Each structure stands twice: as structure tokens, then as C-alpha cells.
Amino acid sequence: MSRAEETADTAAAWIIRRENGDWSDEDQAALDAWLAASDGNKAAYWRLKHSWKEADRIGALGIAAVPTAPRKALARYGMPVALAASLVAAFWIGAIPFLSEPSAPKLVASTYKAGIGERKDVALADGSHVELNTRSVIRAASTSGHRDIWLDEGEAYFEVKHDPRRPFVVHAGARTVTVLGTKFSVRRDGGDVSVSVLEGRVRIDENPAKDGRPASTTTITGGMSAISEGRSTLVTQRSEERVESALAWRDGMLSFDRTTLADAAAEFNRYHRRPVIVTDPGAAGIRIGGTFQASNVEAFARLLRDAYGLHVEIAPDAIKISSQGVTAL
Incomplete structure (x- = not known):
């Protein structure tokens, strides 16, 4: 063969x-x-x-x-x-x-990665700029007629150089995000994809379905966010504050608004090898708000202890949080 x-x-x-x-x-x-x-x-x-x-x-x-x-x-x-x-x-x-055909253009993709707790700035060949968040991987390729990014894992913020002759397309799981010139972020969590637009306009397309049904298309503009899960896409109302919160990681911060402690812990765990473990449902369901330094997980744990009276155990291999010994939350 x-x-x-x-x-x-x-x-x-x-x-x-x-x-x-x-x-x-x-x-x-x-x-x-x-x-x-x-x-x-x-x-x-x-x-x-x-x-x-x-x-x-x-x-x-x-x-x-x-x-x-x-x-x-x-x-x-x-x-x-x-x-x-x-x-x-x-x-x-x-x-x-x-x-x-010997003259056919070859599509060669360059890979860029940010490790645990890292953020990385990437200058693309077309003049666009990318910021990678923790645990993120992208591949980038461009031709005379197209610019493509594959978000394999994690989260990235894009400042796209305007070029109407060459659409800029981000492939993230079951969605593609197409822009001409804008500032926006894309986050991929397994099959879930979140898009937040700081400036400009983007189109979010569902990949073609295997059963032949029409693929969905959603357009959002500056100050809007969209969250896609499976076949569904939820678009938030225009809120610059919500978009700024989603992009707080660019300043090394994590922003929560009535977020469960379980979800907040999972977000911190993206940035650290030592995990935060919420050991019981009573503590996991507590909703918190505020802005925290992503790199200082111990300070986050101490604030939980002081504000909610939670039991916090800080060890070299993990930070455990529970409602142990707490009579009221």
C-alpha cells in the first residue's frame, strides 16, 4: 500500500x-x-x-x-x-x-501554549495580537485569503487587525467565530464555548449538523457575551461590566458575581497545581462575589474563612475548605 x-x-x-x-x-x-x-x-x-x-x-x-x-x-x-x-x-x-498541483498553497499551523498559571502574548504574522490565559493552546495559520485559529484548550483574547479580504476565524469545538476587525475573547471548556466582545462585531456559527438540520448562527457586538452548550446558545443583555468581568484574567484577576464556591474553586484550580477542594455540599453551594488575585489562592481561602467562618486547611498538596465545626453560614 x-x-x-x-x-x-x-x-x-x-x-x-x-x-x-x-x-x-x-x-x-x-x-x-x-x-x-x-x-x-x-x-x-x-x-x-x-x-x-x-x-x-x-x-x-x-x-x-x-x-x-x-x-x-x-x-x-x-x-x-x-x-x-x-x-x-x-x-x-x-x-x-x-x-x-505544485503551486497549491500549504497550510502550516503554528502552535502556541500557556502553561498552568501562565499568560502569554502572541503576535501573529498578519499583525493581529493574541493573549493566552492559563492552560491554553491555540494553532494559527493564514493564507492569502483566510486567517484561521484553532482554540484547542483554554481561553484567548484577540485584537484582530482589520483585513476585509481575509476573514479571521476562530474554531472552538462545535463553534466557529468569524470577525473582520474587533477585540474579543473565546473560552473553551470541553464542549462549552463562551465568547465576550469588547469592541466590534462577531458571528458565532454552529458547525454543520450530521443529520442535515440547519446550523444556528448568532451575532453579538461590543458589550455582549454568548455561551454555547450543545445545540443551544445564550446571549446576555448588553453589559460592559459583564464583559470586563469575563476579561479580568488579563489583569491577573478573577471576578465572581453570585458564583457558587464550587465553581469559584474550579476557576482557581485552572491557575494552580495545588487544588482547592470543597469537601461538603453545604460549603460548595455558598454564593460569593468579588475580585481576587488569581495567583494568590491562599489569600482567597483566608477570606473565605474570615467572611463565612468556613474551616480552611492549607497543606502542601491541597487547600481544603468545609463547613466543619461551623454552626451557621
């Missing part, structure tokens, strides 16, 4: 796994890693993915001669042989000019 056939085989297997519906964050991470491994992998995957829509048309033409390796890969993942043949034929017919 040639290298091209092996690549097509693997690309076909990935596409069928996604179409079968049993798809996890771990699967997405593995696919992203495979795509990032080489330009050939990207070419095979995206050519085959785009050919999916043409499969029925190609099959109607009576094309039967297709490489056996990709056909086996498709059949192995439950695809009927007839459709498998048309799908792979669509790939090989469509891929010939793409793979053989």
Missing part, C-alpha cells in the same frame, strides 16, 4: 467515526493531533470531507474502480459498500489536481 493510500485510509476512518455519532473530546484531540502531523493528512481529510456531499452524485456516474484500502476502512466502520465506493472515488477524483 502506498503512503497516499494509507493516508486516505486513515482519513476515511476518522470521517466515518465522526459520522457514527460516538465522538468524544478525546477523539477530537486525537484527530487534531493527526491533522497537525502533516500537510498530507490535512489534504486527505479535508478533500474527503468535502467530497462527502458529492458521494451520491459520483455513485450515480457508475464509478466502480476505487482503491481497496480506503474502501475497507469505510466498510470496517459500518459504511455500506456502495456508498463507500462512491465516497472514496469522490476523494480520489477530487484529490488528483489538489495533490499534483
